[in-house]
Amino acid sequence: MTDHLIASAREHDRADPLAKFRERFFVPDGVTYLDGNSLGCLPRKTPEAMDRAIRQEWGTGLIGSWNDAGWFEMGTRVGAKIAPLIGAAPDEVLACDSTSVNLFKLIAAALAMRPGRKVVLSEPGNFPTDLYMIEGLERQGLASRRLAARGDLEAALGDDVALLMLTHAHYKTGELFDMERLTRAAHDAGALVLWDLSHSTGALPVDLHRCNADFAVGCGYKYLCGGPGAPAFAYVARRHQAQLRQPLTGWFGHARPFAFSDDYQAAPGIEQLQCGTSPVLGLTALEVGVELIAEIGVERLYEKSRALSEFFLEALRTSGVALELVSPGDSANRGSQLSFRHRDAYAISQALIARKVIGDYREPDILRLGFAPAYLRFIDMAEAARHLCEVVQGEEWRNPEFNRRAAVT
Numbered sequence: 001m002t003d004h005l006i007a008s009a010r011e012h013d014r015a016d017p018l019a020k021f022r023e024r025f026f027v028p029d030g031v032t033y034l035d036g037n038s039l040g041c042l043p044r045k046t047p048e049a050m051d052r053a054i055r056q057e058w059g060t061g062l063i064g065s066w067n068d069a070g071w072f073e074m075g076t077r078v079g080a081k082i083a084p085l086i087g088a089a090p091d092e093v094l095a096c097d098s099t100s101v102n103l104f105k106l107i108a109a110a111l112a113m114r115p116g117r118k119v120v121l122s123e124p125g126n127f128p129t130d131l132y133m134i135e136g137l138e139r140q141g142l143a144s145r146r147l148a149a150r151g152d153l154e155a156a157l158g159d160d161v162a163l164l165m166l167t168h169a170h171y172k173t174g175e176l177f178d179m180e181r182l183t184r185a186a187h188d189a190g191a192l193v194l195w196d197l198s199h200s201t202g203a204l205p206v207d208l209h210r211c212n213a214d215f216a217v218g219c220g221y222k223y224l225c226g227g228p229g230a231p232a233f234a235y236v237a238r239r240h241q242a243q244l245r246q247p248l249t250g251w252f253g254h255a256r257p258f259a260f261s262d263d264y265q266a267a268p269g270i271e272q273l274q275c276g277t278s279p280v281l282g283l284t285a286l287e288v289g290v291e292l293i294a295e296i297g298v299e300r301l302y303e304k305s306r307a308l309s310e311f312f313l314e315a316l317r318t319s320g321v322a323l324e325l326v327s328p329g330d331s332a333n334r335g336s337q338l339s340f341r342h343r344d345a346y347a348i349s350q351a352l353i354a355r356k357v358i359g360d361y362r363e364p365d366i367l368r369l370g371f372a373p374a375y376l377r378f379i380d381m382a383e384a385a386r387h388l389c390e391v392v393q394g395e396e397w398r399n400p401e402f403n404r405r406a407a408v409t
């Protein structure tokens with residue numbers, strides 16, 4: 001690794017308008033964290049907010065905090081703060097449940113809006129939970145799953161398709177879909193569209209309104225830095241909210257939960273997507289992450305993430321290490337990550353972790369490096385590239401201790 005590269009990284013960091021935001025996060029010393037696409041870093045303000053929610057709101061305020069501390073509206077309040085990050089209106093987004101559960105609710109709701117059609121179309125290799133949730137509805141006799149490769153999706157949009165359901169930025173390769181074009185194609189075929197924004201929200205700009213999307217879901221613990229198992233979010237275009245019928249008819253989605261009626265009546269707005277009592281502590285942490293990401297701004301974050309990944313690739317090229325890139329080579333066509341294929345990707349990821357460069361491994365042969373732009377520096381790119389070169393060129397990954405599998409990769 002040349003001094004020139006280090007000097008260039010330092011120069012980029014000095015000129016980076018987002019550099020000052022790194023100190024708003026807790027990034028452990030000596031760690032190069034390239035897994036913010038799996039679990040985002042802890043914002044410095046989160047422990048304080050959690051402490052207040054626990055000691056004051058819960059400890060002292062007790063049940064009164066549902067009204068006095070705004071607990072009751074938390075799902076809609078946090079949803080409204082996520083909305084501008086994805087090109088939605090504040091009353092179209094709700095923070096609730098997990099991404100998986102939100103997928104279930106919205107797939108079922110979409111199917112109910114297209115009677116006579118049962119097919120949910122997606123791509124093979126989509127994130128597993130997305131495909132499994134369709135399968136669950138298939139077992140109930142409500143859906144029929146159809147998978148078509150990227151290039152064949154439009155041709156697979158027959159008149160039996162109720163819903164096209166895709167992930168905007170692919171979790172493994174980072175490859176992006178053209179949301180506008182595919183949404184239009186689905187609508188032309190009479191189908192609805194559900195976008196999974198788990199790997200987009202907080203890392204790149206998304207404009208649900210411009211592409212006329214019907215539904216979307218996304219994750220709270222990745223680029224939104226909401227913490228492990230943070231609540232996810234769900235979006236329903238306003239034009240669909242009045243006729244929306246989601247299947248998990250819990251009392252928090254009722255028009256008047258505290259009327260304690262025997263019969264369910266759906267709330268008219270996005271609140272209908274709530275099922276049970278809101279996870280207040282999880283939402284407290286998520287709100288801090290969302291506010292911080294919104295303050296930095298997704299346009300600027302995206303610009304930096306592209307610059308970071310380009311810098312990293314250039315550093316690899318300079319070092320002469322040849323790794324097969326499976327992410328699109330043009331940063332305009334990928335999310336905030338780079339993935340490389342190698343037969344021993346698992347052992348390489350473990351050898352990197354031993355050097356405190358934290359990326360991850362995805363079956364069967366992918367080394368995945370995420371570039372969360374809110375807290376990473378160009379010097380991290382230079383360092384990570386250096387370590388990766390040394391691990392690959394020195395065949396350090398052959399060490400047996402790097403070849404033992406852990407439960408979470």
Ligand SMILES: *Cc1c(COP(=O)(O)O)cnc(C)c1O
Nearest residue numbers: 098099100127167171196198219
């Ligand atoms: C991370 C991720 C999820 C996560 O789902 P959970 O229910 O939170 O476990 C779903 N879909 C995609 C595409 C993801 O990347």
